[in-house]
Amino acid sequence: MAIKARETITIIKERDVNATWRFYRIASSSSTPSQPTEAQGKAYVNNQTVPSGWSISEPAYDGTSTNSLYTCDLTSFTDGEVSWSAVSKASSYEAAKQAYNEAQNAKKTATNFMSADSTGIMVADMRSGSQQTPSNPSGRNVLIDNDSVDIRRGCDILASFGENVVIGQPEGWHQRINSDETVFAYGSTVYTYLTPGKILSENIEVNGSYYLGAYSLRVAGDGKLVIGRRK
Known part of the structure; x- marks a missing residue:
């Protein structure tokens, strides 16, 4: 009597994180800018084309702006896909802006009364x-x-x-x-x-x-x- 056997092999393709970048954008404090698109993310991974309105370098607070600094992280994977994080305000920039405004108020008080x-x-x-x-x-x-x-x-x-x-x-x-x-x-x-x-x-x-x-x-x-x- 003949015995037949069957074997199944399952192949799973796993992906890993390839690299992560942080992008910066100064915009109105009352209106959060839109997240860059997937196509813009792949364009940066492949050609280092920075999405319009965004910067790869963190700007310093100039002491005059009333806007906020927003950040968004781009992650590329080993399978060629990309993902953007949610857009959020940079807390360090907000702290610098608050410290500057408080210093200006203190300076104004000193100038007005001392x-x-x-x-x-x-x-x-x-x-x-x-x-x-x-x-x-x-x-x-x-x-x-x-x-x-x-x-x-x-x-x-x-x-x-x-x-x-x-x-x-x-x-x-x-x-x-x-x-x-x-x-x-x-x-x-x-x-x-x-x-x-x-x-x-x-x-x-x-x-x-x-x-x-x-x-x-x-x-x-x-x-x-x-x-x-x-x-």
Whole structure:
């Protein structure tokens, strides 16, 4: 008796990735560009013909563009076929654009409200475009130097805060306060002078008690000023 046998051989052709390229395109941030076609992909694989509107080199952010950078990857396979990835925004470009815009906003704020020269740093409202400097201010401003913070009108100091606190203009009525004394004066003329244990007011010196009508003014033993009714 004859025996017949049959054998089947299945041949499977597998494909592998041959190469991958990334393409770049700058376009409107509100409209994603179309994906290149399969024919354009094969044209690049065979002849290095870059699809229209796309670039094989990543462009740097130029500091002025409001558009976005898009990317699309082309993959070629060993069987001659190609495939394009979805078009997406480049996160690094978006980050660079955001950083630039924030830096520009910070620069604008500094230009509008801050100025500096050898006198110190001045804070003032310069949004009108006035070219003010700490040495040549034209309005109200705050000057910061190495020993005080001054509130000014132009170059006139209205109040100064440092080791000495001065409220008012030194050539007019003003008050000067520091750790040792409090002085009320007009120019260089002192009208009231207070220091621990002593008061001098318009040539009236108080070391103990001073009486004015039904009221008393005295310096207590701990240096405190006590004002009350006369006993």
